Amino acid sequence: MQSRFSSAALAAGVTLILGFMVLGISFSVEGVVPTLEVSESHKIIGLLIGAGLVFLLQYFRAEVSKVTAKMKGDGQAHELPSFMRTEKQQRVLAFWAVGALLLFPFLSSRGAVDIATLTLIYVMLGLGLNVVVGLAGLLDLGYVGFYAVGAYSYALLNLYFDMSFWMALPIAGGLAALFGYLLGFPVLRLRGDYLAIVTLGFGEIIRILLNNWTELTGGPNGIARIPKPTLFGLEFNRRPSEEGATTFHDFFGISYSSEYKVIFLYLMALLLVLLTIYVIRRLVRMPIGRAWEALREDDIACRSLGLNPTNIKLGAFTIGASFAGFAGSFFAARQGFISPESFTFIESAIILAIVVLGGMGSQLGVVLAACAMTILPEMAREFDEYRMLLFGLMMVLMMIWRPQGLLPMKRPHLELKRD
Amino acid sequence: MLTLEKVHTHYGPIEALKGVSLNVEKGEIVTLIGANGAGKSTLLMTVCGDPRASSGTITWKGEDITQKETAKIMRSGLAVVPEGRRVFSAVTVEENLSMGGFFNKTNYDERMEHVLELFPRLKERYAQRAGTMSGGEQQMLAIGRALMSNPELLILDEPSLGLAPIIINQIFDIIHTLREEGTTIFLVEQNANQALRLADRGYVLEHGKIVLEDSGDNLLVNEDVRKAYLGG
Numbered sequence: 001m002q003s004r005f006s007s008a009a010l011a012a013g014v015t016l017i018l019g020f021m022v023l024g025i026s027f028s029v030e031g032v033v034p035t036l037e038v039s040e041s042h043k044i045i046g047l048l049i050g051a052g053l054v055f056l057l058q059y060f061r062a063e064v065s066k067v068t069a070k071m072k073g074d075g076q077a078h079e080l081p082s083f084m085r086t087e088k089q090q091r092v093l094a095f096w097a098v099g100a101l102l103l104f105p106f107l108s109s110r111g112a113v114d115i116a117t118l119t120l121i122y123v124m125l126g127l128g129l130n131v132v133v134g135l136a137g138l139l140d141l142g143y144v145g146f147y148a149v150g151a152y153s154y155a156l157l158n159l160y161f162d163m164s165f166w167m168a169l170p171i172a173g174g175l176a177a178l179f180g181y182l183l184g185f186p187v188l189r190l191r192g193d194y195l196a197i198v199t200l201g202f203g204e205i206i207r208i209l210l211n212n213w214t215e216l217t218g219g220p221n222g223i224a225r226i227p228k229p230t231l232f233g234l235e236f237n238r239r240p241s242e243e244g245a246t247t248f249h250d251f252f253g254i255s256y257s258s259e260y261k262v263i264f265l266y267l268m269a270l271l272l273v274l275l276t277i278y279v280i281r282r283l284v285r286m287p288i289g290r291a292w293e294a295l296r297e298d299d300i301a302c303r304s305l306g307l308n309p310t311n312i313k314l315g316a317f318t319i320g321a322s323f324a325g326f327a328g329s330f331f332a333a334r335q336g337f338i339s340p341e342s343f344t345f346i347e348s349a350i351i352l353a354i355v356v357l358g359g360m361g362s363q364l365g366v367v368l369a370a371c372a373m374t375i376l377p378e379m380a381r382e383f384d385e386y387r388m389l390l391f392g393l394m395m396v397l398m399m400i401w402r403p404q405g406l407l408p409m410k411r412p413h414l415e416l417k418r419d
Numbered sequence: 420m421l422t423l424e425k426v427h428t429h430y431g432p433i434e435a436l437k438g439v440s441l442n443v444e445k446g447e448i449v450t451l452i453g454a455n456g457a458g459k460s461t462l463l464m465t466v467c468g469d470p471r472a473s474s475g476t477i478t479w480k481g482e483d484i485t486q487k488e489t490a491k492i493m494r495s496g497l498a499v500v501p502e503g504r505r506v507f508s509a510v511t512v513e514e515n516l517s518m519g520g521f522f523n524k525t526n527y528d529e530r531m532e533h534v535l536e537l538f539p540r541l542k543e544r545y546a547q548r549a550g551t552m553s554g555g556e557q558q559m560l561a562i563g564r565a566l567m568s569n570p571e572l573l574i575l576d577e578p579s580l581g582l583a584p585i586i587i588n589q590i591f592d593i594i595h596t597l598r599e600e601g602t603t604i605f606l607v608e609q610n611a612n613q614a615l616r617l618a619d620r621g622y623v624l625e626h627g628k629i630v631l632e633d634s635g636d637n638l639l640v641n642e643d644v645r646k647a648y649l650g651g
Contacts, residue, residue, distance in 0.1 A: 297507035297509055
């Protein structure tokens with residue numbers, strides 16, 4: 001009993017001290033003199049309540065873990081619900097889901113559609129990283145680098161060569177893939193933590209390069225006025241951007257509304273995501289997909305079977321990066337403005353969190369996690385300051401309750417005829 | 420069929436193999452016995468090209484494979500059952516087996532059938548995750564996976580490692596069956612007694628050198644071998 005009390009008290013004490021450092025005191029600069037002051041009383045009270053909560057949780061740990069164990073359930077609980085088991089049911093469900101997603105922008109507000117578009121970008125990034133981390137088991141912390149390559153590819157190609165979005169899109173994907181391939185080479189011999197560190201460095205190199213190569217990329221000022229994509233040459237602006245161009249509303253003889261553009265971007269993102277899902281699904285069922293999984297499972301066994309780990313790893317890096325490239329160029333087109341600030345490490349962390357939360361290797365899981373990771377922060381805008389705190393809390397809870405992710409991967413498998 | 424000639428292998432400055440010569444002829448079971456750290460596994464891995472032999476030549480089916488890429492060596496009719504089984508534990512038995520037939524799709528179904536016949540246990544566990552099976556079953560799977568590439572030479576690295584005696588007997592029975600079917604087998608074992616009984620010929624490796632070479636039966640009664648490996 002005694003030790004139970006003291007360990008709970010210790011946990012609460014640590015929470016209090018750490019929490020006080022983060023929330024309890026604040027720095028402000030008056031003139032040139034930095035002053036340290038204790039925060040408003042409601043924050044302190046919140047902190048105390050939090051510490052009390054930690055104390056109670058730790059004190060009744062045995063009871064709590066009994067409850068959580070129940071929530072974890074046995075192996076059965078991780079299976080898909082019964083209405084999604086067979087291939088046919090899944091197909092019908094997917095059909096309805098796509099239908100609903102197509103209708104969604106026409107029924108909801110502009111803001112919601114905008115957030116949905118952002119979510120779709122993260123879905124695409126999550127799916128791409130899922131190939132590298134979830135399937136091939138290569139921990140990549142610099143994924144945002146390829147995203148940046150994609151975004152800057154379109155922005156720069158447009159700036160210097162006046163290339164349209166649709167022309168730049170495949171080039172951006174290709175360039176990101178090339179960078180993925182180039183990064184693949186030096187890290188082939190590394191695994192685990194070392195691989196993570198080098199990829200992290202790579203992501204930072206790209207960002208810093210973009211930040212400092214002012215003549216080419218505009219440095220920290222970024223690139224502005226990136227044109228939006230067009231629909232077969234139809235623009236979504238109020239007025240055509242140049243002589244001879246036609247706008248969407250003129251062509252169809254309807255009055256101008258800025259919503260068309262938002263909806264168009266959403267539908268485009270949806271199209272790209274569906275394409276990504278389709279391509280990766282195919283890849284997973286192809287020999288390369290199996291090879292990725294085998295490589296994740298056991299490197300040496302792979303080699304003993306005559307697989308070439310070099311090619312397989314490079315394949316995973318290249319393909320994963322190309323999806324980031326597509327997502328990046330779409331991001332640039334949507335924002336209209338990009339700067340290196342959009343491609344910091346935190347983005348990599350979020351994308352990785354999406355993959356881990358969703359369940360490594362699981363596509364549906366990644367989609368769900370991407371929604372959760374982008375929509376929740378949007379809904380909790382008032383808690384902006386505590387976003388990272390909530391983020392951490394969510395991670396901890398996930399690791400306790402569902403360490404294998406929201407929807408762990410179920411691989412497609414073939415049944416042999418049995419007699 | 421497989422010939423090593425004066426093969427030296429180094430790990431950095433350490434010489435693990437000091438001029439090993441041996442050969443395996445078509446249709447026979449050859450066993451390599453030796454104590455821990457004698458270089459048995461190094462020898463096998465050198466055959467596979469990782470680590471590379473620093474000197475000497477390795478010939479497989481008349482071709483010099485000393486500098487050949489590992490992946491290419493492994494696709495040329497030679498299969499290895501690595502030490503410690505190394506099955507792909509998160510995927511099913513079927514998927515493990517299919518990885519074995521990754522590069523050789525001819526007669527895939529027949530070979531699958533054949534492997535399942537050899538190992539009825541694997542048929543029972545067909546859709547089960549490999550990691551959830553017992554050690555013996557995993558060893559069967561590792562052998563089955565290697566057989567899926569339809570190898571001419573099967574190299575086994577300590578298939579009895581960490582298994583119960585009764586399971587070891589089963590594994591050795593299967594090795595025997597495989598030989599009857601015409602597969603050449605190169606067996607590396609610490610379990611000298613059983614390995615020598617099964618083998619046509621045996622090599623004894625000590626400190627990176629072959630110190631003895633004889634028929635299995637002769638080695639089994641050899642005084643030195645008895646003392647060193649068979650417990651007197």
